[in-house]
Amino acid sequence: MAYIKFDDSKVAQFVHENELPEMQALVTAADQELRNGTGAGADFRGWLTLPTDYDHEEFARIQTAAEKIKQDSDVLVVIGIGGSYLGAKMAVDFLNGSFYNSKPKSERRGVQVVFTGNSLSASYLQELQDFVGDRDFSINVISKSGTTTEPSIAFRIFKEKLIKKYGKEEANHRIYATTDAKNGALRQEVEANGYESFIIPDDVGGRFSVLTPVGLLPISATGADLNELMHGAADAAQNYQDADLTKNDAYRYAALRNILYRKGYVTELIENYEPNLRMLAEWWKQLMGESEGKDQKGIYPSSANFTTDLHSLGQYIQEGLRNLFETVVKVEKPPYNVDIPMEADNLDGLNYLKGQSLNEVNDKAYEGVVLAHNDGGVPVLTVEIPDESEYSLGYLIYFFEVAVGISGYLNGINPFNQPGVEAYKQNMFALLGKPGYEELAAKLKKETD
Numbered sequence: 001m002a003y004i005k006f007d008d009s010k011v012a013q014f015v016h017e018n019e020l021p022e023m024q025a026l027v028t029a030a031d032q033e034l035r036n037g038t039g040a041g042a043d044f045r046g047w048l049t050l051p052t053d054y055d056h057e058e059f060a061r062i063q064t065a066a067e068k069i070k071q072d073s074d075v076l077v078v079i080g081i082g083g084s085y086l087g088a089k090m091a092v093d094f095l096n097g098s099f100y101n102s103k104p105k106s107e108r109r110g111v112q113v114v115f116t117g118n119s120l121s122a123s124y125l126q127e128l129q130d131f132v133g134d135r136d137f138s139i140n141v142i143s144k145s146g147t148t149t150e151p152s153i154a155f156r157i158f159k160e161k162l163i164k165k166y167g168k169e170e171a172n173h174r175i176y177a178t179t180d181a182k183n184g185a186l187r188q189e190v191e192a193n194g195y196e197s198f199i200i201p202d203d204v205g206g207r208f209s210v211l212t213p214v215g216l217l218p219i220s221a222t223g224a225d226l227n228e229l230m231h232g233a234a235d236a237a238q239n240y241q242d243a244d245l246t247k248n249d250a251y252r253y254a255a256l257r258n259i260l261y262r263k264g265y266v267t268e269l270i271e272n273y274e275p276n277l278r279m280l281a282e283w284w285k286q287l288m289g290e291s292e293g294k295d296q297k298g299i300y301p302s303s304a305n306f307t308t309d310l311h312s313l314g315q316y317i318q319e320g321l322r323n324l325f326e327t328v329v330k331v332e333k334p335p336y337n338v339d340i341p342m343e344a345d346n347l348d349g350l351n352y353l354k355g356q357s358l359n360e361v362n363d364k365a366y367e368g369v370v371l372a373h374n375d376g377g378v379p380v381l382t383v384e385i386p387d388e389s390e391y392s393l394g395y396l397i398y399f400f401e402v403a404v405g406i407s408g409y410l411n412g413i414n415p416f417n418q419p420g421v422e423a424y425k426q427n428m429f430a431l432l433g434k435p436g437y438e439e440l441a442a443k444l445k446k447e448t449d
């Protein structure tokens with residue numbers, strides 16, 4: 001029995017029975033490109049074997065660092081953007097629920113973990129500084145390139161606060177840097193100041209890096225079990241190796257989304273029924289969007305959070321432009337369940353729910369939505385995980401990572417680069433007067449005059 005249950009029965013009416021078998025030859029070719037390194041971007045496949053092939057000494061050092069942070073800090077300020085933010089935030093929320101940071105210390109397994117450096121909002125930065133206040137804190141600054149503007153600015157601000165509070169020497173012991181082994185400004189700062197540092201492997205791109213120190217230190221600071229997380233990913237790596245579409249659900253997912261894409265279903269909505277999975281969608285959107293949106297093609301990855309968004313986007317999904325398909329990430333057994341109280345006067349008429357728990361009501365909502373959206377012309381895929389454990393999260397991460405690798409090759413692109421994200425940065429640097437950008441600045445000035 002598969003650990004993740006992948007249900008594609010609700011795309012059956014949109015996909016002819018020949019279509020999936022017809023994809024097999026292409027999937028087999030994509031699998032070979034991915035496994036043998038003959039496809040584009042082959043230098044960035046480190047995530048494929050990462051769940052078993054990682055630096056165990058560093059892994060232990062991460063856990064030691066997390067213990068130290070738990071001893072000497074109330075808050076860990078995690079600074080990063082894109083792949084150096086989304087995976088960590090997604091995992092922290094997934095594993096600890098919606099109110100982790102608000103819980104009293106005695107009810108938390110770790111320190112409060114807050115995130116910044118993921119926008120250029122002065123207000124957010126100020127509010128976060130106020131939130132940290134006079135309490136003890138440490139910083140985990142994360143940047144693969146070590147040169148990204150948003151985290152660099154946030155780091156300067158929180159570093160200043162840290163130095164003011166503790167003095168330079170103690171501050172240096174409270175900064176944990178996760179970056180490239182050799183390159184980038186952050187690595188230089190590590191060398192100069194002796195921060196404890198962790199390495200983002202060269203062959204793992206940012207959006208595939210959640211199981212590297214990028215995600216592991218923030219996750220560990222909340223007290224979550226890193227071994228179980230890696231164990232889940234390792235089992236997934238083992239179980240999603242067969243190129244046979246009847247045996248590999250991650251590959252089947254990749255094939256089906258390409259079949260749907262070619263029929264005009266060009267937008268995929270990732271959906272959940274649990275608010276602490278909201279950031280899973282944000283992580284997934286970078287994974288899919290940066291991997292697949294290139295060469296003027298690719299599925300547009302979007303999201304909806306249910307049942308919340310049934311009351312906002314539901315109308316569009318049901319009856320709007322028919323270019324959508326849905327992928328639901330469903331949790332079979334969420335961590336909690338709640339009974340709905342019965343009232344003698346039944347003024348709100350809810351007593352018909354007698355004997356049904358809130359999780360059962362949520363499940364019925366899911367079933368009702370799938371049927372309605374299917375009737376409305378929307379194909380629905382479901383990826384069901386048993387629970388919200390570390391093991392399940394590791395498994396799920398790997399499911400989507402391997403799926404996007406195959407999916408990208410099926411669509412004839414390099415799933416592992418992201419050339420397009422540089423375009424705006426050049427303009428921004430020129431407009432801000434960064435040295436080396438004088439020529440572009442003059443050109444932009446002419447265009448805007």
Ligand SMILES: O=P(O)(O)OC[C@H]1O[C@H](O)[C@H](O)[C@@H](O)[C@@H]1O
Pocket residue numbers: 081082083084142143144145146147148151206207290418421
């Ligand atoms: O980790 P960093 O080098 O700071 O990069 C953070 C992010 O910024 C970029 O713009 C890339 O598009 C992302 O792939 C990356 O995850």
